[in-house]
Amino acid sequence: MKLIIISKPFLSLIVTILMMNFNINVTFANSVSIPSLNNPNMNKVSNRIYALIGDMDIPNEDNDGFISNMVFIITNKSVIVIDPGGSLQIGRMVIEQIQAITDKPITHVINSHHHADHWMGNHAFSNLPSKPRIIGHEIMYDTAVEIGERWIKIISNLTKGKNQGTELVFPNKIISGKEKLVIDGLELQLIHPNHAHTLGDIAIYLPQEKVLIAGDILFHLRTPGFQDASPLGNLKVLSEFLALDFVKVIPGHGSVTDKTGIEGMIDYVELLHSEVKKYFEEGLSDFEMKEKFNVKNWGPY
Numbered sequence: 001m002k003l004i005i006i007s008k009p010f011l012s013l014i015v016t017i018l019m020m021n022f023n024i025n026v027t028f029a030n031s032v033s034i035p036s037l038n039n040p041n042m043n044k045v046s047n048r049i050y051a052l053i054g055d056m057d058i059p060n061e062d063n064d065g066f067i068s069n070m071v072f073i074i075t076n077k078s079v080i081v082i083d084p085g086g087s088l089q090i091g092r093m094v095i096e097q098i099q100a101i102t103d104k105p106i107t108h109v110i111n112s113h114h115h116a117d118h119w120m121g122n123h124a125f126s127n128l129p130s131k132p133r134i135i136g137h138e139i140m141y142d143t144a145v146e147i148g149e150r151w152i153k154i155i156s157n158l159t160k161g162k163n164q165g166t167e168l169v170f171p172n173k174i175i176s177g178k179e180k181l182v183i184d185g186l187e188l189q190l191i192h193p194n195h196a197h198t199l200g201d202i203a204i205y206l207p208q209e210k211v212l213i214a215g216d217i218l219f220h221l222r223t224p225g226f227q228d229a230s231p232l233g234n235l236k237v238l239s240e241f242l243a244l245d246f247v248k249v250i251p252g253h254g255s256v257t258d259k260t261g262i263e264g265m266i267d268y269v270e271l272l273h274s275e276v277k278k279y280f281e282e283g284l285s286d287f288e289m290k291e292k293f294n295v296k297n298w299g300p301y
Contacts, residue, residue: 037064037093037162043256046209048074048186050101051250052085052094056222059086059117059158068117070094071213071250073206075184078107081132082204082213083252084121086155087163091124108183111136111171112215112252113198114143115228116151122169136171137192139200144170177202193217193237195230197252203237205244212241212249220254220261224269231269238266 035041035055043051052070055063064087071082072094079098084091098106109132111119119140125132136144148168155163177192191203197216204213216225217237224234241249241262250256279289 034062035066036062037066037089040093040097042097045071045248045250045256046211049206049209049211049250050074050097051256052097053255054085054117054253056253059155061160061162063159064089064162065117065155065159066090066093067253068115068216069250069252069254070121072098072106073186074102074104075186077104077184079104080108080110080183080186080188081106081125082110083112083118083215084109084125086117086120087159088121088123088166089163091121094121095124095128105130106132108132108181109134110202110204111140111144112203112213113137113201114140114147115198115216115225116147116155118216118252119144120148120152120155120163120166120168122171123167126169133173134169134171135173135175137177137200137202138174140198140202141171141174141200143198143200144168175202191237193233195233196237197224197226197234198228203241205246207245210245210247212244212246214241214249214251214262216252217241218249218251218254218262218265220251220257220265222254224265231273235266235269235273238262 035053041053043053045051050072054067054069057063057067059065059067066085068083068086070085073080079102081094084094106125106128109122109125111134122134125134152163152166177190179190181188181190187207189205189207191205193201201215201217203215203217217234242259248256248258249261251261275293276289279292284292
């Protein structure tokens with residue numbers, strides 16, 4: 001793979017084209033198989049790591065707003081959750097799934113970034129008898145405070161009220177992203193890029209498990225959402241991920257994968273980037289470019 005670099009004026013164009021061409025690439029055969037509150041779609045990733053894989057669609061009445069991936073890790077003494085979902089109800093679903101496997105207390109919840117489908121489930125965890133520490137990057141915290149009320153209403157409209165009663169619960173432990181967490185002997189290496197999917201991303205690498213939890217820095221078999229992203233920054237971090245020693249990677253959206261999933265997203269965004277560069281140099285506007293190229297059927301996408 002060769003990373004194609006172009007100058008900053010192209011960045012806004014890349015974002016625009018990505019969003020205009022946003023499409024859902026994987027659909028489910030019928031409503032029974034759609035991930036929802038009644039279908040947690042849980043995958044065992046390793047002996048101690050589990051992932052609940054969300055629907056590939058936008059939040060709607062059928063999927064109950066369950067569109068992002070949630071992860072929990074069972075340590076020797078406790079449970080760590082990464083991304084509790086987008087509502088009180090989804091957070092409760094995660095708790096139920098955990099309690100069906102272990103009676104160990106949930107002591108930590110980590111929010112990977114500020115997009116509402118990844119952190120509004122904090123509310124459910126704040127209601128536990130023993131309240132966990134909720135961890136988020138300082139930029140994630142500030143942005144979540146800014147957008148929270150608006151996104152409760154948006155998700156309510158999209159799901160026809162399936163998030164009713166959800167209250168805003170923000171991280172109570174603010175981090176810079178340079179920390180290394182060791183919880184019950186398990187090492188969690190935090191990765192905070194300068195600007196990838198958002199300005200406040202946190203990915204988590206577990207060297208003992210050889211598992212990478214990438215958050216929305218990685219979308220697998222789904223068109224990336226780049227409304228708050230630096231596409232080139234995202235590519236840079238994905239390339240750096242490949243140097244890590246892991247067997248499985250859990251994306252923010254899409255199924256659990258490995259290094260081939262990261263390579264697929266790199267190739268996809270590089271292709272899109274090169275197409276935008278070509279047509280920009282020909283003097284085309286973003287809307288004119290849209291009619292000239294189509295990457296939605298490229299490769300695994």
